[in-house]
Amino acid sequence: MSAATTAPPTVSATSAITERPQGRRRPQRPSFWRHRTLYLMALPGIAYFLVFKYAPMGGLVIAFQDYLPFLGIGGSPWVGFDHFVRFFTEDTFLLLLRNTITISLLLLVFAFPVPIILALLLNEVRTRAFKRSVQTVIYLPHFMSWVIVVSIFYVLLSTDGGAVNNIIVEAGGSPVPFLTDPDWLRPMYVFQEIWKGAGWGTIVYLAAMTAVDVQLYEAAELDGAGRMRQTWHITLPAIRPTIIVMFILAIGDFLELGFEHMFLVMNSLNRQVGDIFDTYVYTAGIQNGQLSYAAAVGFFKGLVGLVLVIMANRLAKRFGEEGVY
Amino acid sequence: MRKFGRLTVGAASAAVVALTLTACGGGSGGGDDAASDGPITWMSLLHTPTTPDADGPIQTALEEYTGTEFEMRWVPAASVEEKLNAALASGSLADIVNMYPIDSTTVRQALTSGQFWDVEEYLDDFPNLSQIDPQTLESARIDGELYGVPLQKIKARYGVVVRQDWLDNLGLEVPHTIEDLAAVAHAFTHDDPDGNGKNDTTGFIDREESFRVGFRSLTGYFGAGSQFEVTDDGQVVPAFTTDAFKEAMEWYRGVYEDGAVNQEFVTLQKSNQQDAIAQGKGGIVVTGLFEAKNYMALAQNANPETPMEWALVNDITYGDVPRRILTDTTGGMGGWLAFPKSEVKDEAELKNVLGFVDKLIDEEAYGLMTNGIEGTHYELDGDGVVTVTDQAAWEQQVQPYAASRPSEKVVTYNSSTPYVNEANEKMVENEDYVVTNPAQSLTSETFNRQWSTIEQQVNDAYNQYITGQIEMADYEAVIESLRGQGLDQIIEEYTAAYAAANG
Structure with a gap:
């Protein structure tokens, strides 16, 4: 959904900055695993937006119903x-x-x-x-x-x-x-x-x-x-x-x-x-x-x-x- | 690599969404199951500033007397409409729900949606519920169906209370006609009734809800109906379109322009109104006659030496209009105790809950919810006079339950508190002159959908007229413009329904 497209940019932007100096040394490891702690730190924030901002948007469908x-x-x-x-x-x-x-x-x-x-x-x-x-x-x-x-x-x-x-x-x-x-x-x-x-x-x-x-x-x-x-x-x-x-x-x-x-x-x-x-x-x-x-x-x-x-x-x-x- | 990262986060977020969704579903399911096993839950109205403790003396005594555990979920009376709407929308109801106010579109729609038990056939099985006044039952039916137990009330409790000590100071008589009332209001405003040498008093102390409460009662003296009335040619029309209502508006505006109504009543809340009365800022209130004792208590709290005295007037008349009084309790009922099928699952459970309600009408339970516990909250003397001994404890522990009594007219206690007996007598006198709403038990689709919007706009126009922002022609123009927005259709539908019901 839109959740998947909006959330990542901030995360990948941060990872992009930290990525470069190390990336040259060990290019074969997937970046996700290497930056797992960063992702872990972002997780509560992402979960917050998904649960309290994106999930409730589903309720908007009642605008097209006689709810x-x-x-x-x-x-x-x-x-x-x-x-x-x-x-x-x-x-x-x-x-x-x-x-x-x-x-x-x-x-x-x-x-x-x-x-x-x-x-x-x-x-x-x-x-x-x-x-x-x-x-x-x-x-x-x-x-x-x-x-x-x-x-x-x-x-x-x-x-x-x-x-x-x-x-x-x-x-x-x-x-x-x-x-x-x-x-x-x-x-x-x-x-x-x-x-x-x-x-x-x-x-x-x-x-x-x-x-x-x-x-x-x-x-x-x-x-x-x-x-x-x-x-x-x-x-x-x-x-x-x-x-x-x-x-x-x-x-x-x-x-x-x-x-x-x-x-x-x-x-x-x-x-x-x-x-x-x-x-x-x-x-x-x-x-x-x-x-x-x-x-x-x-x-x-x-x-x-x-x-x-x-x-x-x-x-x-x-x-x-x-x-x- | 970056692409890979993005994908993983996407998958992870999808998983989080799925997890949250299942968690929510599981949570609410669990709640429902718990509700049917545990104590009876009851969503009821709270008219006091604080809630009583769940394990307080009254609740404990009631549980003991009825042999039923129950749990109160208080809803502040001031915000009942939105709280109830939210509860109905989210399905978070209780076994017993106080459905109020009775003319609320949402309440009526919810009741007739088939989600509440029709209790008609069960009432006869219970000693107290089978004794409900037939007129009240009729008021409580919606198109012939009874979707809840009506909360029984005295049919008309309103009147006008006037500061007796101010009348005495100025050498005036207690007013019994509209003309005298205006004269008293004028004198209270301009003749310094409290003798403090300052021009700091008014006649009427009105509040925000003037159109729906205080002023509405005054229109009754001019001959207007209660919400709706039937014209000579059989049409059911809203009271605010009638000549009597407009005549009352013209009269009240005159009083307002004279300065004899508090000038910013449209912003005044109920508690501020009571404070203003207790502080002696005005001397006339159109309200329930039982309020005099509350004003007295408030004033004595602030100043035990207060000179305040009240005259309770229930027989105001105007011109050649015979004595009458509009019902303020919608024909003797203060809402329904309704039982949602989602919480009360089967007949056996319904009978259990109805049995509980029935026991609350017994004299003993009624006494608990009215006076409290003898020795703790009140004392009873040889003449059967009830004296509240601990006012603070009574207000905190007993008063909140009083509004939840399924009937308010089980026993009339003698009281030593000033004005209580007088108010009770005068409210009973009122019963002979009550005017009720002929459209209450009828249904109009358009009314359900549009009434709140229409009433709000008329209410605004009324306030604007009284405060001099617009003229009578503008008020009439507002009503004319509403005719196209459903008002005419409501009249048409009610007229047809009325004709069908009264053949």
């Missing part, structure tokens, strides 16, 4: 592409597509650059202790679950005694219905994503920055380059491959916003801008029990994600970058 739990996959009637046709012709499809794309774009534009900027700023901090403590403080929110994050914001933003609205009222304004006004949902969503994820995101970029040769900075300084110029001409180009890899990964998640966050901030009053594919799969499949239909929606979402990753990767390669595979 009834009691009849099982074997006994449920096949309906071909009926569920897909229903999905694409329903009014909700355009609504979901619009909401999902809008929020994804907002995230790409506003949330994606934040960790890069933060990392650049942190990179310029010379006091080690200060840098360390800031780093720790900003990545702590990553370890909070969405339930906690949304609850904190709920307490802060409620109009019935929320701190933020209390301040607004004290200052003479009228309370802002952050939680129920459809216009506030997207800004609030993006802000929460940044608050929770930005600090964690900086780690990757900071790691990439440590790899930059210090001599480059010294040379630039001799040539009279200031802080800004050094950042622009040395740091940024050095982390460009990392940025591009992260960008491709972000593109792959374009329709995959994650169910939990949106589900928690959504209510009757902002549903028309908040309902996305992930929440729709939940309401249609789990709440209303239309398992096949929800599977079809999820299938579509996954396919779009795959296509987007491939496209982004091609594009990156065309511009002479490494890409993710």
Whole structure:
């Protein structure tokens, strides 16, 4: 299956590196046996992907059935592409597509650059202790679950005694219905994503920055380059491959916003801008029990994600970058 | 050489897949066998924040009394629909399954799929099960078949509870009409009923489920039906399409705009609602009359000196609409105790399980699941008054079982807890004015498939209307657009089924 074709490249790539120097000496032994310990080490990882990622994909066939739990996959009637046709012709499809794309774009534009900027700023901090403590403080929110994050914001933003609205009222304004006004949902969503994820995101970029040769900075300084110029001409180009890899990964998640966050901030009053594919799969499949239909929606979402990753990767390669595979 | 390596890994991974698959198959098979031999398993609803210990005093006493070992699998009431859907989808059920809510499409589809025992013919063999109220049985049938034992409840427990101490502070009378209720709500909002000099109270404290719970009960006073109603020309239509329902919406929006409903009720969860009531943020709740004692307990927990007092009102009327109350227990039943054929394998086993359920309706078992153990949880005085002595232990060990009682009306205990006796009396009074859902025992294919979606959209439109995002014309437009998405078909199918059943 696809399992067999996707799993090996990583393994053979590693073996290819170690293979060469020894390979010349004893070419007659099969490489698999010689690198058996490496394969053994890879085994848990491979097994994990097969069991938890590939095997469950078999369940996708219910998207082409009228799946009834009691009849099982074997006994449920096949309906071909009926569920897909229903999905694409329903009014909700355009609504979901619009909401999902809008929020994804907002995230790409506003949330994606934040960790890069933060990392650049942190990179310029010379006091080690200060840098360390800031780093720790900003990545702590990553370890909070969405339930906690949304609850904190709920307490802060409620109009019935929320701190933020209390301040607004004290200052003479009228309370802002952050939680129920459809216009506030997207800004609030993006802000929460940044608050929770930005600090964690900086780690990757900071790691990439440590790899930059210090001599480059010294040379630039001799040539009279200031802080800004050094950042622009040395740091940024050095982390460009990392940025591009992260960008491709972000593109792959374009329709995959994650169910939990949106589900928690959504209510009757902002549903028309908040309902996305992930929440729709939940309401249609789990709440209303239309398992096949929800599977079809999820299938579509996954396919779009795959296509987007491939496209982004091609594009990156065309511009002479490494890409993710 | 590299090619060789790739092949081997391919073969190895195929082997791993095969291994995992067989392992899974073996695992679930083993589980099934174990279930039929061991204790009776019971998937039931949990309305409390914590589960009781499996070897706690109530379970031990119940096992002793019924002579049957059993094992509870708790499902939090708030997420019952998705948990039940997941359990049905994966086939991981128990011997006894609380099927709830009764209007859930999945529940009804599962029941009628032929995978649950039809219990009708067995009921007469058991002393308690043969005594179930015929009206409740009728509500529990689906197209004439009885796929489970109905959990019996009082038919209408709702009313309006109002802060008596606030009424007294403001010199107001207990409201008995919709007009008075609005006036009280206005006064509670603007006249500082708690006398703290701050503008920090509202009238109604409503919550997220307003459309399905609190407000729904109010529409009954305006003359709307319970979910569905039969029009003069014999059509079965959803209550939310009727003029009475819309009139109630207009009234409630007026109250909301006056500030007399908590402004963000659409985001408020049940537990937060209770906190808000206990903290005295509002003075009117449309809820089960039995809740007054819970609000009292909560408030006393926070402040033993709380001035809180409640008036329990069960006779609100509006204009010339005669006194009525919508059933909040779907005609006296709170779901089915259903027995899946995959777990309860044969008749003998079914009779065994039914016998267990029957014994739970005996007075002694009922007492255990209601009050707990005498001396530990409660005391009984000479007049038969039950006093809960250890509230914390009762909440932890007894209360969780109360919602699993196959019948809630075996005995009415006298209680020394304030508002309990009053609530019980007023709920019994309600029984004479109950309005039930005429479509409940009828079947409509379209209803099963589309109702949750339709109801959700109307629910959203209702919330948007009350909070002023849209106008009545927009609400009506939403309903019109739903007519094409199955609403008309549901009306048609129910009307035909109703005509067939009532000749």
